[in-house]
């Protein structure tokens with residue numbers, strides 16, 4: 131089972147989200163979203179090659195079933211945009227981060243306003259590598275998410291606990307706190323149109339994957355917490371992705387779960403054939 135049917139509440143949520151103009155890339159929960167976060171890999175020549183190979187590996191039926199997005203490094207975005215448009219490839223372009231201000235004296239940073247000009251649809255904010263290695267707080271993540279929304283793109287807001295937090299039984303509370311801080315002050319329609327990625331830190335780049343039932347449990351928790359904080363229409367509309375060592379071999383079992391609406395893939399998205407097999411998880415479902 132690869133698709134989840136929309137309830138009337140979800141239809142209502144996505145209708146009100148698009149009416150509020152906050153949902154440039156949002157296609158709704160009836161279509162899984164599979165995103166490839168390339169992190170600091172692939173220069174712009176390699177980006178063009180990877181996108182062309184991916185387009186070769188996917189066909190129109192695949193795009194009909196799954197929404198696909200790639201998130202190359204900033205320096206590749208213009209080349210990626212050009213090849214996607216020139217070859218009419220229906221893959222969305224994503225970014226990995228942005229600054230919260232539109233412009234200013236922020237050496238080395240890139241604004242959401244600039245990304246919007248490159249036809250970027252999705253922007254990852256609050257990835258655990260940003261939180262852990264670059265000290266990003268929930269407050270910073272919140273400001274970035276707002277800036278992405280202001281420029282009519284869709285934030286992919288990342289949350290997830292460390293191994294120690296899970297071992298101490300704090301995983302649910304940690305994720306609740308990250309959601310509260312990162313989505314603070316956003317209205318029901320905005321939250322219903324965005325994407326949350328649950329990425330347990332201990333599963334990222336380690337080959338350790340959360341079991342499908344643990345991933346489902348936390349993704350359901352994310353939805354319940356959003357329902358409490360932002361309303362039932364937000365919970366019905368928000369897309370919740372799982373990330374952390376997603377591979378062709380485990381993608382189908384993860385994505386058949388009712389609260390998992392797609393995947394945020396790191397390492398396995400660097401190879402076009404491997405990523406295409408994750409996109410096409412429906413063909414490998416048991």
Ligand code: 13P
Nearest residue numbers: 167334335374375396397
């Ligand atoms: P891996 O798929 O390499 O574990 O990375 C997951 C991730 O961090 C995606 O954002």
